Amino acid sequence: RQAIQAGRADEALEFLGYCLAEHQEMHNQVVAFVIDTLTYLSTLGEEEVEKAIRHRYEKRVRDWLSSAPGLAEQIHLFTELDRGHFANFTVVEEPDRYVISYDPCGSGGRLWRTRDVGTTKQAYPWSFNKIGIPYYCAHCCAMEIIATEVRGYPVYITLPPEKPEDTCVALYYKKPELIPEEYFTRLGMTKTI
Numbered sequence: 001r002q003a004i005q006a007g008r009a010d011e012a013l014e015f016l017g018y019c020l021a022e023h024q025e026m027h028n029q030v031v032a033f034v035i036d037t038l039t040y041l042s043t044l045g046e047e048e049v050e051k052a053i054r055h056r057y058e059k060r061v062r063d064w065l066s067s068a069p070g071l072a073e074q075i076h077l078f079t080e081l082d083r084g085h086f087a088n089f090t091v092v093e094e095p096d097r098y099v100i101s102y103d104p105c106g107s108g109g110r111l112w113r114t115r116d117v118g119t120t121k122q123a124y125p126w127s128f129n130k131i132g133i134p135y136y137c138a139h140c141c142a143m144e145i146i147a148t149e150v151r152g153y154p155v156y157i158t159l160p161p162e163k164p165e166d167t168c169v170a171l172y173y174k175k176p177e178l179i180p181e182e183y184f185t186r187l188g189m190t191k192t193i
Contacts, residue, residue, distance in 0.1 A: 024086050031085075031107045031136070032115070038135035039118030049135050050126045053142045061146040065155075074155055075100075075172055082106060098172040105168045108137035112164040125188035128160055137168075145187050152176070152193050157183045 003012035041048040069077065075091070075098055082089055085106025092099045104110045111117050117134045120127040127133040128141050137160055144154035153176040159169040173179045176193045184191040 027086065027106075028110070031111060035108075035111055035117050035134065035136040038138075042118055042121075042135060046120060046122065046124070049120075049138060050124065050142070053126070053139045054146070057139060057142055058146055061143055062150055065147060065150050071098075071172060071174060078156065078170070086110075096174055096178045098174075100170040100172070102168040102170070104164075108134050108140075109161065109164075109168050111136060112161070125186070128158070129186045129188070130160070133160055140170075141187070144183075145189070148184065148187060148189055153179055153191075154183070154187075 003009075003015060038049050038052065041052055079089070079091065079100065082100075082102070082105065087102050087106035087109075088104065089100050089102045092101070102109055104113055108117075112134050117136065119132045119134050120138070121131065123129045123131050126141050126145060127138050133141075137158075140158040140160070144157065147154045155172075157171040157173070157179065159171065161168050179191070179193075181191045
């Protein structure tokens with residue numbers, strides 16, 4: 001602030017860059033702690049990972065859905081959260097949906113690209129019915145499940161990467177009835193809309 005107020009823009013920009021790098025490193029350390037904790041929980045049984053994630057997100061998703069923002073607000077909220085995760089992403093509008101591509105997402109995707117992470121040993125509804133999903137990334141699937149339990153369909157659908165260097169994709173359908181059945185089936189659910 002002092003540099004800006006004194007008109008020293010170069011100094012202010014240099015300090016801002018330093019602060020952002022420092023903040024990103026702290027963010028990355030917290031995310032790493034989460035994956036390490038979930039990986040440890042998995043040694044007690046992978047179902048413990050689901051329990052921990054559900055415990056963290058159940059009330060948050062239910063509370064958020066009770067205010068039921070529209071599609072534009074949902075996309076705005078989630079892209080703001082993604083920006084806070086230092087994600088690299090693009091948003092493309094298609095006739096039936098919005099497609100957000102992360103290269104990488106700022107949390108699980110970046111972790112998976114930069115270190116060994118614990119991954120599911122079996123396919124579960126909370127891991128997109130896939131083996132090899134990083135435990136951290138299962139929270140996106142859990143949010144789909146909780147939203148579907150509450151209102152009959154997910155806020156967004158995650159297409160997780162197959163390998164670390166792949167992009168992660170989030171699909172926001174413009175109308176719930178346009179969501180294909182396959183995205184319910186992989187959660188162990190049935191489409192009712």
